[in-house]
Amino acid sequence: MSVAGGSAGRPAPGGSVPQGATALRPTWESLPARVRQTVESRLGSAVVDARSQDSGFTPGLASRLLLADGRRVFVKAASTEMAPWIVEAYRRECEVTATLPAGVHAPRARWTSEDGPWFVAVMDDVDGHHPRRPWRADELATVVAMLAENARALTPPPHGLHVPLLADELAAELAMVRDLDLPWRDTCVDLAARMLASPATTVVHTDVRDDNVLLTEQGAVTVDWNFVAAGPAWFDTVSLLVQAYGDGIDSDSVLAGDPLTRALDPDLVDGVLALLLGYFTWAAAQEHVETSPYLRSHQAWYRDATWSWLSDRRGWSTG
Structure with a gap:
């Protein structure tokens, strides 16, 4: 395999992709109605706003949800019919975060559900932003x-x-x-x-x-x-x-x-x-x-x- 070749100089700062807009993700509204109903039922409140988080490189759902009672959660979802490897990745993340010590800086999964081919993980919402590129x-x-x-x-x-x-x-x-x-x-x-x-x-x-x-x-x-x-x-x-x-x-x-x-x-x-x-x-x-x-x-x-x-x-x- 050939490396880039030519000069060994640094690449263009900031990366070669649009930060925060690299993933093609399903939206909350595009999920099957029964899946959305299950999530809202378990949360005990309706979703009034959903913001897809389009950074990253996988086509699974990743959305910040605002609930009618003012709470916020982060939801990941994927279907085994479309991307079984993403389902396994989301499931693994939930298993890992459940056992992380309190001193680890990471959001935790609150609960998961499976409805037919759909796997859903409801996680802590983090009120933050990605580091800016080029890095400061x-x-x-x-x-x-x-x-x-x-x-x-x-x-x-x-x-x-x-x-x-x-x-x-x-x-x-x-x-x-x-x-x-x-x-x-x-x-x-x-x-x-x-x-x-x-x-x-x-x-x-x-x-x-x-x-x-x-x-x-x-x-x-x-x-x-x-x-x-x-x-x-x-x-x-x-x-x-x-x-x-x-x-x-x-x-x-x-x-x-x-x-x-x-x-x-x-x-x-x-x-x-x-x-x-x-x-x-x-x-x-x-x-x-x-x-x-x-x-x-x-x-x-x-x-x-x-x-x-x-x-x-x-x-x-x-x-």
Whole structure:
């Protein structure tokens, strides 16, 4: 698989997709009447306003609901007839958030229901907004601090929260690194393998980026907890900083100042980047997805941002 090629310079700051408008989601009004009636009945109040949350890249329903009695909830829904993998992702998120310790910054599922092919999850509503792109240093600092707090609360992995090992989950990505068309491929493979051998001390989110974070008056929260794994405590911070680097942030300075990463072996950071480079190089080359029209351009931007940071850190040049 060929990496972007040419210059290893950073991609355009802010990403390559319209922030907050990347997903093609069903609306609350488009759900079957019986599904909506079940939700309103269990909530004990009618829905008077529904705002679809169109960030992300999956075609499941994700809406903030305002109820007649003034309460707010967040609802996710998907049908096994249309997207069974999304149903499983939503179900997994509910299982995970039910067992997260109180110190983890994440909304919890209140209840779930199943009506024929439809799975519905009613969750805590978060009154917040996604970080702005390009990333701002102050908002990034808030999110990085939140990730450190999450890592403390999730080390060691909480009793009752059963998660796979990150090394097992990323085995396919290691194979993708081996397929990279780069003069430094063997070095990338060695770095990635060493990173995967790191002790799995902590439950990590594995998918922290701007559209999976909400900023509130109190700080920040992470959403979409369906890909969790047991891995090193610093994994989420390093992977988030790829996006920040692509937006023009000095991510190496952030690493140097964060308690999770300030003493981290630089080769382990580069191992994360090598794994992400392998994945995003492969993913960006896959066929267009009609139900997620911005997915491939998002992945191509990440490929370029990851390669730019890794090559800068290693002193590599494609010039």
